[in-house]
Amino acid sequence: xxxxxxxxxxxxxxxxxxxxLGIGDDAAVLPECPPGKRLVTxxxxxxxxxxxxxDVTAKSLGHKALAVNLSDLAAMGALPYCVLLSxxxxxxxxxxxxxxxxxxxxxxxxxxxxxVGGDMTxxxxxxxxxxxxxxxxDSFLARSGANVEDDIxxxxxxxxxxxxxxxxxxxxxxYPNSDFxxxxxxxxxxxxxxxxxxxxxxxxxxxxxxxxGLSKDIKHLLKASGVGxxxxxxxxxxxxELNILRSDVKVKALILAGGDDYELGFTANPKxxxxxxxxxKDLNLSCVPIGKITGEQSLKIVDExxxxxxxxxxxxxHF
Amino acid sequence: xxxxxxxxxxxxxxxxxxxxLGIGDDAAVLPECPPGKRLVTxxxxxxxxxxxxxDVTAKSLGHKALAVNLSDLAAMGALPYCVLLSxxxxxxxxxxxxxxxxxxxxxxxxxxxxxVGGDMTxxxxxxxxxxxxxxxxDSFLARSGANVEDDIxxxxxxxxxxxxxxxxxxxxxxYPNSDFxxxxxxxxxxxxxxxxxxxxxxxxxxxxxxxxGLSKDIKHLLKASGVGxxxxxxxxxxxxELNILRSDVKVKALILAGGDDYELGFTANPKxxxxxxxxxKDLNLSCVPIGKITGEQSLKIVDExxxxxxxxxxxxxHF
Numbered sequence: 001x002x003x004x005x006x007x008x009x010x011x012x013x014x015x016x017x018x019x020x021l022g023i024g025d026d027a028a029v030l031p032e033c034p035p036g037k038r039l040v041t042x043x044x045x046x047x048x049x050x051x052x053x054x055d056v057t058a059k060s061l062g063h064k065a066l067a068v069n070l071s072d073l074a075a076m077g078a079l080p081y082c083v084l085l086s087x088x089x090x091x092x093x094x095x096x097x098x099x100x101x102x103x104x105x106x107x108x109x110x111x112x113x114x115x116v117g118g119d120m121t122x123x124x125x126x127x128x129x130x131x132x133x134x135x136x137x138d139s140f141l142a143r144s145g146a147n148v149e150d151d152i153x154x155x156x157x158x159x160x161x162x163x164x165x166x167x168x169x170x171x172x173x174x175y176p177n178s179d180f181x182x183x184x185x186x187x188x189x190x191x192x193x194x195x196x197x198x199x200x201x202x203x204x205x206x207x208x209x210x211x212x213g214l215s216k217d218i219k220h221l222l223k224a225s226g227v228g229x230x231x232x233x234x235x236x237x238x239x240x241e242l243n244i245l246r247s248d249v250k251v252k253a254l255i256l257a258g259g260d261d262y263e264l265g266f267t268a269n270p271k272x273x274x275x276x277x278x279x280x281k282d283l284n285l286s287c288v289p290i291g292k293i294t295g296e297q298s299l300k301i302v303d304e305x306x307x308x309x310x311x312x313x314x315x316x317x318h319f
Numbered sequence: 320x321x322x323x324x325x326x327x328x329x330x331x332x333x334x335x336x337x338x339x340l341g342i343g344d345d346a347a348v349l350p351e352c353p354p355g356k357r358l359v360t361x362x363x364x365x366x367x368x369x370x371x372x373x374d375v376t377a378k379s380l381g382h383k384a385l386a387v388n389l390s391d392l393a394a395m396g397a398l399p400y401c402v403l404l405s406x407x408x409x410x411x412x413x414x415x416x417x418x419x420x421x422x423x424x425x426x427x428x429x430x431x432x433x434x435v436g437g438d439m440t441x442x443x444x445x446x447x448x449x450x451x452x453x454x455x456x457d458s459f460l461a462r463s464g465a466n467v468e469d470d471i472x473x474x475x476x477x478x479x480x481x482x483x484x485x486x487x488x489x490x491x492x493x494y495p496n497s498d499f500x501x502x503x504x505x506x507x508x509x510x511x512x513x514x515x516x517x518x519x520x521x522x523x524x525x526x527x528x529x530x531x532g533l534s535k536d537i538k539h540l541l542k543a544s545g546v547g548x549x550x551x552x553x554x555x556x557x558x559x560e561l562n563i564l565r566s567d568v569k570v571k572a573l574i575l576a577g578g579d580d581y582e583l584g585f586t587a588n589p590k591x592x593x594x595x596x597x598x599x600k601d602l603n604l605s606c607v608p609i610g611k612i613t614g615e616q617s618l619k620i621v622d623e624x625x626x627x628x629x630x631x632x633x634x635x636x637h638f
Contacts, residue, residue, distance in 0.1 A: 027360055029358075029459055030357055030359070043438055045440055045447065047443075086447050119362055124442065128405050143343070207345075208345060209345050
């Protein structure tokens with residue numbers, strides 16, 4: 001039978017690394033921190049029926065549990081180093097574990113992320129990852145730091161994950177004649193914007209991971225920075241499938257407050273616009289300006305005619 | 320209503336610390352690691368109906384979720400620095416949150432542990448803590464390192480938590496005439512042996528947190544060290560309530576394999592015996608030798624007459 005130790009050895013333990021005491025003791029001991037660096041850390045839990053539905057594949061879950069945490073490091077401009085993985089699973093299924101670990105390692109290996117420890121227990125399906133990375137001592141991104149007149153940018157496209165989810169949940173009510181299947185990759189395999197975060201250090205004045213929906217997360221950034229913003233809905237990027245529907249109120253809500261996007265929202269002095277477009281080109285990742293920081297202490301999102309868009313601002317509620 | 324942000328601000332956010340970016344951004348940024356130190360990290364999840372029963376108080380849960388993680392740091396000889404707290408709770412109850420945070424902070428403050436981040440979501444009750452601490456570069460405790468002829472020691476007393484639990488679950492079958500109520504503190508408020516772990520660095524040759532039961536955890540230590548052990552059951556310390564029953568087979572199993580003890584098991588060259596007893600006296604924490612490391616590659620536990628004790632070795636199974 002697969003007990004905890006066999007599972008860890010088979011699916012999660014990898015070659016030991018010089019200078020690191022990883023899986024197999026009471027705790028992991030990391031190598032000495034490089035001088036001038038600081039450790040950045042974040043944790044996120046994915047719970048079945050809250051963050052994902054029971055029909056999600058184990059591979060996607062292994063990917064996403066790691067991705068959502070790496071996305072938090074990306075928003076700080078950090079280089080990921082290692083993670084801890086705490087799994088609560090209702091039963092042991094070798095196939096499921098193989099798929100889960102495939103999804104996990106496929107992403108972890110892309111960023112040379114080490115798995116240094118964790119925990120495994122039985123119970124209602126839930127995955128907690130704690131990610132750790134490094135930044136230069138005084139050079140990292142934070143939510144605070146946005147200045148009046150800064151441009152507001154977002155990477156990638158928004159609303160895709162939320163659209164795929166709504167369509168899956170209620171196909172008959174949510175644009176029954178649309179094909180949103182291509183958008184499922186945004187829901188199941190989000191890409192943490194690690195490289196972008198790294199390159200924005202010293203360029204962006206503030207940054208945030210837009211996982212709770214653009215409107216809600218930009219408000220967090222504004223509050224931390226003590227400023228306001230004017231955002232042009234028509235500039236907010238989305239995939240073709242949503243773009244043709246973008247004037248519909250339901251689609252507006254998905255793009256502006258749908259959540260689960262794992263893109264970066266960031267601000268920068270206009271003098272950096274060309275540099276950001278260069279970074280965007282280098283990474284083959286779209287970055288577009290969607291508005292301006294204002295001194296008004298509030299977020300105003302307007303449509304093409306300048307009219308304010310009122311939103312149901314619940315965003316992507318996990319709580 | 321109490322949303323995630325209000326809950327965090329009210330119950331979990333404390334005064335900011337110089338040089339630390341804590342709760343409120345996408346991730347925490349720790350101060351630069353002191354030169355010559357290494358970061359030690361561990362994570363543990365407590366799941367309702369697996370690690371604790373629904374009638375456990377929120378105060379005890381707040382304490383224990385932190386304690387079991389600090390205990391892992393203690394087993395490495397680490398000084399705790401900070402933790403991340405991921406809570407999955409079925410509903411928001413201000414009273415419950417107040418109690419939980421009271422239990423959490425009461426222990427955290429004892430060791431000046433900072434809460435630097437976390438996550439809060441709705442779902443089946445489950446708490447994951449990730450703890451971080453520091454050790455000197457090459458001076459920490461590990462499971463490997465035990466040598467033949469070393470003494471085997473344990474701190475505190477064993478079996479108390481398991482006895483309290485069994486008695487609570489099936490009072491009519493498990494020593495109905497005994498009063499184990501004093502032992503409930505071992506179940507609900509375990510004390511991580513931080514100070515002991517710190518003082519054992521440079522003295523103990525190996526150490527482990529005995530949370531899965533003495534027999535199981537000593538085996539982990541033996542395997543990591545490539546040695547065997549002879550343990551004298553009569554030397555294994557337990558509380559008075561169990562001591563008067565210690566020849567009973569059910570009590571033997573509790574003391575040797577009950578689990579949930581959060582004491583330290585460690586080995587040391589016999590030349591350190593006096594020093595360990597001095598540490599024990601200084602800390603007002605009993606430490607007793609219970610056996611010897613052997614070259615036999617197996618664990619043998621014997622009773623007073625030298626007869627081998629055969630155990631149901633499932634220990635404290637969370638999985």
